[in-house]
Amino acid sequence: SYKCAIFDLDGVLVDTAKYHYLAWKELAGKLGFEFTIEHNEMLKGVSRMTSLDILLEVGNMKDAFSEEEKVKMATEKNNQYVEYISNIDESEILEGALSLLQELKQKGIKIALGSASKNAQIILKNVGLESYFDVIVDGNSVSKAKPDPEVFTLGAKTLGVPYEECVVFEDSQAGLEAAKIVGMLAVGVGQKKDLTNADVVYSTLKDFNIEKYF
Numbered sequence: 001s002y003k004c005a006i007f008d009l010d011g012v013l014v015d016t017a018k019y020h021y022l023a024w025k026e027l028a029g030k031l032g033f034e035f036t037i038e039h040n041e042m043l044k045g046v047s048r049m050t051s052l053d054i055l056l057e058v059g060n061m062k063d064a065f066s067e068e069e070k071v072k073m074a075t076e077k078n079n080q081y082v083e084y085i086s087n088i089d090e091s092e093i094l095e096g097a098l099s100l101l102q103e104l105k106q107k108g109i110k111i112a113l114g115s116a117s118k119n120a121q122i123i124l125k126n127v128g129l130e131s132y133f134d135v136i137v138d139g140n141s142v143s144k145a146k147p148d149p150e151v152f153t154l155g156a157k158t159l160g161v162p163y164e165e166c167v168v169f170e171d172s173q174a175g176l177e178a179a180k181i182v183g184m185l186a187v188g189v190g191q192k193k194d195l196t197n198a199d200v201v202y203s204t205l206k207d208f209n210i211e212k213y214f
């Protein structure tokens with residue numbers, strides 16, 4: 001059976017995608033184009049600067065800015081996002097997440113965070129989930145973005161658990177691909193049609209059968 005559970009944050013444990021969306025939409029508005037909720041799907045699990053590149057491509061402004069200007073825009077977006085998440089609380093925790101974390105803890109399973117976000121710590125703290133994690137790996141601790149598996153392997157290594165004994169919970173194709181590359185069980189959280197890289201898919205964590213895997 002598995003010894004370690006690694007969780008993605010945004011889209012798996014908490015519903016922060018809507019705040020990312022609002023902040024990106026505002027930036028697009030300032031640049032003079034529409035950024036829809038469908039466009040926003042492309043930013044799931046993707047790093048901040050890559051997200052900006054995708055957004056600029058949507059607005060046909062791919063080569064319109066210098067690196068310095070892009071860093072400024074990304075910072076502006078992030079300031080807006082940080083303002084949104086500064087007020088969030090436990091009501092933003094997604095269905096089934098809290099009870100799964102509690103059950104894993106009771107069973108003595110190691111728990112890691114594997115998120116691309118540089119804001120992961122503050123989000124966990126505000127929703128009150130910080131204490132469940134034995135290790136937190138986020139956008140500040142790794143340099144390579146998913147589908148590079150670094151964000152998951154660093155957690156496993158820190159906890160001393162072989163990769164094959166880890167289960168990864170992810171809502172993005174890139175994250176699921178990353179998990180599989182290193183032989184971790186890739187559990188998709190969301191819709192089966194979107195998560196073709198997963199070994200198994202559950203629509204929410206509430207449906208996950210803990211006894212089957214841990």
Ligand code: B16
Pocket residue numbers: 008009010011020043044045046047048051078114115116117118119120139
């Ligand atoms: P930040 P995850 C990801 O979090 C988000 O899904 C993605 O939309 C975001 O661009 C990325 O974090 C970086 O976030 O700008 O806060 O550093 O799904 O990997 O937990």
Ligand code: MG
Pocket residue numbers: 008009010011012044045170171172
């Ligand atoms: Mg995610």
